[in-house]
Amino acid sequence: MNESLYKKRRETLLEKMQEGVAVLTNARLQTRSNDTEYPYRPNSDFYYLTGFKEDNSILVLIKTADETKCLLFVQKKVPEMELWTGKRLGVDAAKERFKVDEVFISEDFEKEMKVLMAEQHLLYYDLFSDDVLYKQLRALAKEMLHTRTVIVSPRSFSDITKLTQEMRLIKSREEIVQIKKALAITQKAHHHAMKVCKPELDEFVLQAEYEYIFKKEGAYSDAYTTIIAGGNNANTLHYINNDAKLKAGDLVLVDAGCEYGFYASDITRTYPVSGTFTQAQKELYEMVLDVQLKIIKAIKPKGSKKALQALSERLLTEGMVKLGILEGHVKTLMDEKSHKKYYPHGIGHWMGIDVHDPCPYSDDNGDEILFAEGMVLTIEPGIYLPEEDEALPEKYRGIGIRIEDDILVTKEGCENLSGSIVKSVAEIEAICKNK
Ligand code: GLY
Ligand code: MN
Numbered sequence: 001m002n003e004s005l006y007k008k009r010r011e012t013l014l015e016k017m018q019e020g021v022a023v024l025t026n027a028r029l030q031t032r033s034n035d036t037e038y039p040y041r042p043n044s045d046f047y048y049l050t051g052f053k054e055d056n057s058i059l060v061l062i063k064t065a066d067e068t069k070c071l072l073f074v075q076k077k078v079p080e081m082e083l084w085t086g087k088r089l090g091v092d093a094a095k096e097r098f099k100v101d102e103v104f105i106s107e108d109f110e111k112e113m114k115v116l117m118a119e120q121h122l123l124y125y126d127l128f129s130d131d132v133l134y135k136q137l138r139a140l141a142k143e144m145l146h147t148r149t150v151i152v153s154p155r156s157f158s159d160i161t162k163l164t165q166e167m168r169l170i171k172s173r174e175e176i177v178q179i180k181k182a183l184a185i186t187q188k189a190h191h192h193a194m195k196v197c198k199p200e201l202d203e204f205v206l207q208a209e210y211e212y213i214f215k216k217e218g219a220y221s222d223a224y225t226t227i228i229a230g231g232n233n234a235n236t237l238h239y240i241n242n243d244a245k246l247k248a249g250d251l252v253l254v255d256a257g258c259e260y261g262f263y264a265s266d267i268t269r270t271y272p273v274s275g276t277f278t279q280a281q282k283e284l285y286e287m288v289l290d291v292q293l294k295i296i297k298a299i300k301p302k303g304s305k306k307a308l309q310a311l312s313e314r315l316l317t318e319g320m321v322k323l324g325i326l327e328g329h330v331k332t333l334m335d336e337k338s339h340k341k342y343y344p345h346g347i348g349h350w351m352g353i354d355v356h357d358p359c360p361y362s363d364d365n366g367d368e369i370l371f372a373e374g375m376v377l378t379i380e381p382g383i384y385l386p387e388e389d390e391a392l393p394e395k396y397r398g399i400g401i402r403i404e405d406d407i408l409v410t411k412e413g414c415e416n417l418s419g420s421i422v423k424s425v426a427e428i429e430a431i432c433k434n435k
């Protein structure tokens with residue numbers, strides 16, 4: 001994405017701010033164990049506002065009655081460090097690249113903030129972050145409060161992420177392009193895996209097949225840890241052990257999506273390990289698929305996630321009654337929440353730079369935010385029937401099915417961004433057999 005886009009986002013954020021100074025820091029390197037680190041992943045808000053992916057960088061936005069300013073702090077270039085951890089952009093190149101007013105080295109942050117905060121009542125930062133930088137900022141504000149020569153210093157603190165998360169709710173054309181790129185790779189991975197999946201394969205080997213395609217196609221990483229859940233393992237919602245063998249006759253539930261350019265994709269497909277659905281699996285699968293298609297069809301501007309949730313619960317309950325999984329009247333079963341036993345999760349969530357994009361679901365009055373053009377959400381109904389549940393018809397025990405797609409709300413309705421990842425029984429069986 002080009003620099004003007006990030007500049008425009010910073011300007012929008014400044015418009016939403018009251019007079020004050022805002023500080024956002026990029027993520028830090030995280031220790032994996034002893035002295036080894038996880039691969040670096042920038043902070044989503046920071047990346048959204050800068051497109052910069054170096055740690056030890058800080059963004060400062062200033063808004064006064066007369067002007068706005070944008071400052072960036074970057075790690076200075078140290079050749080001895082670059083030998084070990086690679087080249088840094090440095091101040092000079094950063095000045096050229098970023099459309100900000102000034103660039104400093106990160107070491108000067110405290111010194112500069114003393115000057116900047118001495119004229120401000122209000123300090124914005126990520127109030128929910130444990131980052132040490134924000135702790136330092138509060139200490140600095142306290143020190144200034146107790147310094148007689150400082151007349152004005154921040155005594156009010158506000159959460160900057162409230163504003164950034166509101167902004168991230170509506171995706172721009174450029175962001176949709178990124179999500180589509182992520183999905184094109186994720187599609188390749190699911191289709192490839194359906195072809196290579198076979199009985200006795202270890203779940204983690206199937207996981208590796210996904211991750212191989214992700215990397216090969218240029219995705220930075222997975223957007224979340226892949227779930228490869230054969231048979232009854234699908235009834236553990238966040239099953240990430242992926243250490244069992246896939247069995248002939250079972251289904252495998254795979255929740256896998258790559259992150260491309262720091263944009264997520266989030267796709268679940270459930271397919272037969274041996275390539276053909278059994279009759280019982282097909283009955284359940286087609287019921288869930290029918291529900292998923294109906295829900296996607298209902299998405300349009302001014303619609304709501306709560307309405308989709310209610311619809312998914314009603315349709316799945318009806319489906320479960322038809323198949324003999326639940327007995328009784330749909331309304332009574334729903335009032336008693338009986339369906340929750342087998343469909344315990346939500347219908348979906350916002351998706352973007354984060355797989356669970358932390359954008360708001362309700363406004364400041366507590367009213368639900370209605371769908372609008374440019375929002376992206378997942379639709380992921382599922383049904384989970386544990387093998388040990390003797391209340392279930394025997395033929396359905398040990399089956400878990402979820403079908404998940406990523407949906408863009410459009411002007412008139414919606415677009416299924418992952419609509420070309422196969423999901424009908426016939427399509428899945430055809431691709432699974434195409435070894
Ligand atoms: N893959 C995480 C989710 O579906 O929400
Ligand atoms: Mn999801």
Ligand code: MN
Nearest residue numbers: 255266267404
């Ligand atoms: Mn998912």
